Amino acid sequence: MSLVDLIGPSFIFNIFQLKLSSVIIKEKIDFKNGKNIFLFILLIVMLSFSTLVFNNFLRVVFNFLCLLFFYYFIHNKGINVAFIVSFIAFFLFFMSEIIFSSMLYFVSQIWDISIDIEKNTLLYLISNISIGFMAIIIYRIKKIKQIIFTLIKNYEKTKFTKTMLIILMLIFVLVNKNFLLFDFYFDYLLNLFIVALFCLIAYLLLKEKNANVSLSKKYDQLFSYLENYEKELNKKSIIIHEFNNQLIAIKGFNDKKNKHLEQYLNSIIKDNQKGGEKFLDDMENLPKGGLKGLIYYKLGYLKDEGINVVTDISSTVRKNAFAKFDPSLYRDILKIVGVLLDNAVEAAKESKEKQISLEIFCTKNDFNIVLSNTFCNNIDLEKIDESKYSTKGKDRGYGLALVKQIVKDNPKLQVKKEIINNFFVSTLTIELKNTSN
Amino acid sequence: MLHFVIFDDNELIREKVNKVITKLMLPTDIEYKTLEFSKYNKSFAQLIERRGEKKIYILDIEVDSYSGLDVARKIRERDWESIIIVLTAHYELAYDAFKNRLMLLDFISKFDNYEQNLYDVLKLALKASHVKKQFSFTSNRMAYRVDYDDILYIIKDTAKRNTIVKTFSKEYPVSLNLNEIMAMLPDNFIQTHRACTINRDNVKTIDFKENIITFINNEKISMLSKTYKKEVKEHVFS
Known part of the structure; x- marks a missing residue:
């Protein structure tokens, strides 16, 4: 084997790997930097060395670790990013290799020619270049780019995604034999089938998990605004109260002398009492930290959309009810309430009667949030808990699956769903005792 | 007292x-x-x-x-x-x-x-004060409570292998069989067909010739079989 045979493929492989990684990370690699040049040369040497020394199985593991090491130092974004980028780059090359080798096979079959890449260095180099381009093209496919983007975004926060990727990596390593140099026999087809099957399973599992994570993140973003929103609501409530007091004072000064003024003032005072202020007053006793803001944000303006909302916040509810709660538990509670409120609003909107009622009350040991809403007839009540089940179209229906996951992870929370005549009733029960952990 | x-x-x-x-x-x-x-x-x-x-x-x-x-x-x-x-x-x-x-x-x-x-x-x-008002049951982890007065009829859905409780405004698919449900119903429910039981209080008319039952909301079903005809005649308009 000549030096070109040894270094050429590694050089081309590295060039495309680097290009791909910088496209994925959206950051150019600075080759004026001595450290980067050194790392690049080192990587070429390592990969060439692996071709000489290791068999297929060890070579894939070794190459992957080299890339991981390289990305870690060259991109300087931590081990998690280095791992995910190495994985994606490896995966894209792997897929391109499969496609390219299949194409070669069909060409050889159609024109009845023998293509032996191993013995033809030029053809081997051209094949590597083609695979490299193909990997970049695959990455540019909108759907794949989107999947990769979500994967990178959610990767660090879920153990599940990490585990799935490591399993996938192991499978690649186990089934990987250089497809280009591999005869197109039964083993090849079997490997292809296994890879395709595991990719599909991993894709479906990750898609579902990522949807849950995305939804959870969406709520997290919302909650970060809620505390400020709540403060604004309290200010608003005080201003309205003050405004009403002023009106009552003016009414007193008038002392029924001017009947028109009296009527006008009465109508304004009445309007204020039955509008938003009543809704805010009802929620006065709710614990601080987001619940009040969330409820007002989700239900406060529904009257304008023709939905009839009624709330009953019991006097048994104390402002400090959640004082001993761990902040993450409180966030989980808000996430559940957010999902239940969103679902109730959507279902009520589609129903004929358009009614929502919210009850919040405490019993001896529990804090209860009960949400009842009218609903349209087209929901399958027995599937409602399942991930992806939704009456609202494609790529929806992760809310209740998220609720299910949160409840599963936290024994102090319980969610019950019931159908009572024309109402869908969801009850969140929060155990108040020993909630400090 | x-x-x-x-x-x-x-x-x-x-x-x-x-x-x-x-x-x-x-x-x-x-x-x-x-x-x-x-x-x-x-x-x-x-x-x-x-x-x-x-x-x-x-x-x-x-x-x-x-x-x-x-x-x-x-x-x-x-x-x-x-x-x-x-x-x-x-x-x-x-x-x-x-x-x-x-x-x-x-x-x-x-x-x-x-x-x-x-x-x-x-x-x-x-x-x-002495009449049980609601039909309560659990099916596939979902609890249901439906007013008896609100139920028109309950039929077996052979295609989906479940039972449908039809009320004035909705229908509830339930994974209990008709016999299990019938055991929970009060006397005003009578069987009209192997696969159907009706709430007689909500029946408007029954056409015994055409075997069509019309409910007070004008909904019609043709679920009256020979076997139950005599019993239905006796009970519905008694």
């Missing part, structure tokens, strides 16, 4: 309600007792806890410390037999949700022909 429990912080209202009860109960020979509460206290809590007594509660929704709905929730923690009527200053349509969830007999507005309405509802309560 039947207990009427009045819960209102306004003495005048309590007096008025008391008068309505007296007016209703005097002509009957039912033994009854009226208890009045202006706030939720220990003796009220003990009364709620007492088992084996027939009770009709009349609760004011707007009580400062512990509202009528709080009391209703307290009652429903264990007691689903007692009848609850709620008095309110302004009735809102969405209160229907509370009505359903807490099995309240009715809401009565304090300003709208209040005494007559209360009299009518109490009369109904008296009737209903």
Whole structure:
């Protein structure tokens, strides 16, 4: 084997790997930097060395670790990013290799020619270049780019995604034999089938998990605004109260002398009492930290959309009810309430009667949030808990699956769903005792 | 003995309600007792806890410390037999949700022909005090509560291998078989077909020639078989 045979493929492989990684990370690699040049040369040497020394199985593991090491130092974004980028780059090359080798096979079959890449260095180099381009093209496919983007975004926060990727990596390593140099026999087809099957399973599992994570993140973003929103609501409530007091004072000064003024003032005072202020007053006793803001944000303006909302916040509810709660538990509670409120609003909107009622009350040991809403007839009540089940179209229906996951992870929370005549009733029960952990 | 429990912080209202009860109960020979509460206290809590007594509660929704709905929730923690009527200053349509969830007999507005309405509802309560009102069951981890009066018919869906409970406004697919459901139904439900049972109280007409049953909402089903025809004739229009 000549030096070109040894270094050429590694050089081309590295060039495309680097290009791909910088496209994925959206950051150019600075080759004026001595450290980067050194790392690049080192990587070429390592990969060439692996071709000489290791068999297929060890070579894939070794190459992957080299890339991981390289990305870690060259991109300087931590081990998690280095791992995910190495994985994606490896995966894209792997897929391109499969496609390219299949194409070669069909060409050889159609024109009845023998293509032996191993013995033809030029053809081997051209094949590597083609695979490299193909990997970049695959990455540019909108759907794949989107999947990769979500994967990178959610990767660090879920153990599940990490585990799935490591399993996938192991499978690649186990089934990987250089497809280009591999005869197109039964083993090849079997490997292809296994890879395709595991990719599909991993894709479906990750898609579902990522949807849950995305939804959870969406709520997290919302909650970060809620505390400020709540403060604004309290200010608003005080201003309205003050405004009403002023009106009552003016009414007193008038002392029924001017009947028109009296009527006008009465109508304004009445309007204020039955509008938003009543809704805010009802929620006065709710614990601080987001619940009040969330409820007002989700239900406060529904009257304008023709939905009839009624709330009953019991006097048994104390402002400090959640004082001993761990902040993450409180966030989980808000996430559940957010999902239940969103679902109730959507279902009520589609129903004929358009009614929502919210009850919040405490019993001896529990804090209860009960949400009842009218609903349209087209929901399958027995599937409602399942991930992806939704009456609202494609790529929806992760809310209740998220609720299910949160409840599963936290024994102090319980969610019950019931159908009572024309109402869908969801009850969140929060155990108040020993909630400090 | 039947207990009427009045819960209102306004003495005048309590007096008025008391008068309505007296007016209703005097002509009957039912033994009854009226208890009045202006706030939720220990003796009220003990009364709620007492088992084996027939009770009709009349609760004011707007009580400062512990509202009528709080009391209703307290009652429903264990007691689903007692009848609850709620008095309110302004009735809102969405209160229907509370009505359903807490099995309240009715809401009565304090300003709208209040005494007559209360009299009518109490009369109904008296009737209903010994009749089981709701069909409760669990299917695939989902709990259902449907008013018997609301059910038109229940049919077997052979294609989906489940049973459908059809009410005036909705249909509920249930993964219990028809026989299991029929065992839970009161006498006003009669079987008309191997795969169908109907609520006779909601039947408008039956065409025995064409085997078509028409319900009071004008919905028609042709689920009348020869085997059950005789029994249906005897029971539906008896």
